[in-house]
Amino acid sequence: MDEHPADLRGDCEQCVGLCCVALRFAASADFAIDKDAGQPCPELRPDNRCGIHTELRQRGFGGCTVYDCFGAGQKVSQVTFAGRDWRTASRAHARLMFDVFPVVRQLHELLVYLTEAVALPAAGPVRAELRGALDRTERLTRGTPAELGALDVGAHREEVNVLLLRTSELARSGAKGRKKDRRGADLFGARLKGADLNRASLRGACLIAADLTGADLRGADLIGADLRDADLTDADLTGVLFLTQPQVNAARGSAGTRLPASVTRPAHWTA
Known part of the structure; x- marks a missing residue:
């Protein structure tokens, strides 16, 4: 079984460059510049491609090469906001898109963990609970922009983490x-x-x-x-x-x- 289905992998072709706009960068060993959340990276092209994609590490943007949205970019771009582009949206609409993206990214990360956990042979005692958490998390990712913006994603993560911790203990129980x-x-x-x-x-x-x-x-x-x-x-x-x-x-x-x-x-x- 493929633990990480295709829709939980970033597909930049289906995204409107959200990670290059919505997120904040701080000048460091990982990023060559400071960039505020909601401010487009100066290297982002009008077609939502990176202008220095093949030179990111050499140009001081190593952090970009290790980032993965777990498919949240295309979900927010194509599902939550039905293909709208932040460039042509109203300021309030664009801001909501930028606020929602990190929330969906966290939910998609949980989907990655839960999908893996459900497939573990040792997860038998909690598999039904894991499947329930997987279904709930998937439903949350398909909420409206307003619902996602109001979601307490931290509280949901804590609930899921209890199950993931139990799954981990079961899977590692055979350690000598x-x-x-x-x-x-x-x-x-x-x-x-x-x-x-x-x-x-x-x-x-x-x-x-x-x-x-x-x-x-x-x-x-x-x-x-x-x-x-x-x-x-x-x-x-x-x-x-x-x-x-x-x-x-x-x-x-x-x-x-x-x-x-x-x-x-x-x-x-x-x-």
């Missing part, structure tokens, strides 16, 4: 010895070369620039973990839980890095 719980751990720059993190919980852990060369991450829970510039060279992520494409894109790796089928090996990784 004491379970490794590193939830929310500050592992910035940590030296974890060859570490045994098999079925560990790394939910929300900061793994920025961590050395995970050759680490055993099989079956680990990586939901929300920050993998920016983490070195996954020759690491084994077989069966890892809740790993997203943006996380993989933000990390470093090699041809020897073993990844789950739900993500694609980034083109910028070393051969």
Whole structure:
């Protein structure tokens, strides 16, 4: 089963450049400029394409290369706002579009996690609840602009997270010895070369620039973990839980890095 259906992957051809307009950028190692929410990126062309797409990393926009809207861009553009373009909409209408986009993006991220969770063999005891949460979340994504703008998406995330945490515990229950719980751990720059993190919980852990060369991450829970510039060279992520494409894109790796089928090996990784 494909854990991440096509409609949960960004399709820029069907979007009106929302990520390049709605979101705020802060000048940093990831973005070359400051940009306020609702202000178009100066590199966005009238046809909603990026003018420097092939040179983003070289031009200081590495953050753009790792971003994924999980299909929220085309949903908001083509479904929520029925193909309207923010350029020709009223100011109030455009502002609502920009407000709704991050909400739908969060809902689509939850759909990615829930779709994966439902398919896990170990999820049997909670599969019915997961399917219910999946259906509710999908229905929310199809709300009107006003409904989405008023949605308490944080509260919905908390409800879904309870189920995802239970699913994670079930999937990792076969770990030998004491379970490794590193939830929310500050592992910035940590030296974890060859570490045994098999079925560990790394939910929300900061793994920025961590050395995970050759680490055993099989079956680990990586939901929300920050993998920016983490070195996954020759690491084994077989069966890892809740790993997203943006996380993989933000990390470093090699041809020897073993990844789950739900993500694609980034083109910028070393051969």
